[in-house]
Amino acid sequence: MTYRQLLKTQADLLEKEGNDNAYFDCSELLGMSMGKDCRSGAFSSALDDEADGILSKDFEKLCERRRNGEPLQYLLGEWEFCGIPLKVGKGVLIPRQDTETLVELAVNKYKNTDGIVAVDLCSGSGCIALAVERFLKCSKVYAVEKSEAAAVHLRENLKMNGSAVQLIMGDVLEYGCAESIPECDLIVCNPPYLTGEDMERLQKEVTYEPVEALFGGEDGLDFYRAVTRIWKNRLKTGGTLIYEIGMGQEDDVMQIMVQHGFENVRCKPDPCGIMRCVMGTKK
16 A cells, blocks of 8 residues: 555545544644655655555544544644644643734734733733744743743753743732733733633533633633733733634623723734624723
C-alpha cells in the first residue's frame, strides 16, 4: 500500500465519523508521522512511495484517536495563531481563528502608539499576549494565568518565540492579582464564557479541553462581571478593555461595561459575521 492509499483509507474512515475536514486532518497527521510538512513538495512526492509498516501503524493509531474525538491540535502538539507557532496539549485551550478578531481590534487601536503596557487575562497558551507583543510597540506585556497545566504550555511558547512577555500566575477573579500589576493601557481577555446549557451540548472534541477554560457560570457571564469590576482600576484613563464573547452575549457584556463606567462601548464581528468581541474605553 502506498502512502496515498493509506491516507485515503484513513480519511474515508474519519469522514464516516462526521468530520468535514477529514482529508486535511489525516494529511496533517501523516505529515507529522513522516516528518514532512504536508503542504510541501517533499510530502506530495512521497505519497506514491510504498508505506513503511511501523510508520503506517503509528499513523493509524493517531487517526483512531482523532476518530474518537481527540482534537487534531492536541495530536499534533502544536498550532498557529496569527502566524505564531504555539505548543498546545492537554490542559490548555486550543487557540482559534475567531480570537484573532480580538488581536485585530487591539492592533488597530494602538498601532501608532509606542510604549504601551498590555495585560492578557486568562492567557492559556499565551497566544493573545504573544500576538500583542509581536504586532504592537509594547514596553511591557503581562500574561495572567491560574492553571499550572496551561502555564506549562505558556512558558514553552514564550521561550520558543523568544518572548519578553511576563507570566503572572494568579486568579483574575481576585483583587490581589490585579493589584500586583501596574496600570496599563490595554487589557485583553478571552475568558470562559460557555453557559451551563452549552456545557451539556459540547462537541465531542471540545470535551477534551479544560472545563475551567470553558465554563463561565450558568449564564456564561460570571467572568465578564468580575473581571470588569476588578480590573477596571488597573486601566489608565483612556485605556481600552477588549473581551472575546460567545454568540449572542454582546448586549449583556456591553451593558456590564457601561454599568462600570466605560464609554464608546461597541461590539465587533468575526469573519463569519458573528459578534465576537466587545470593547470599551475607561473614562
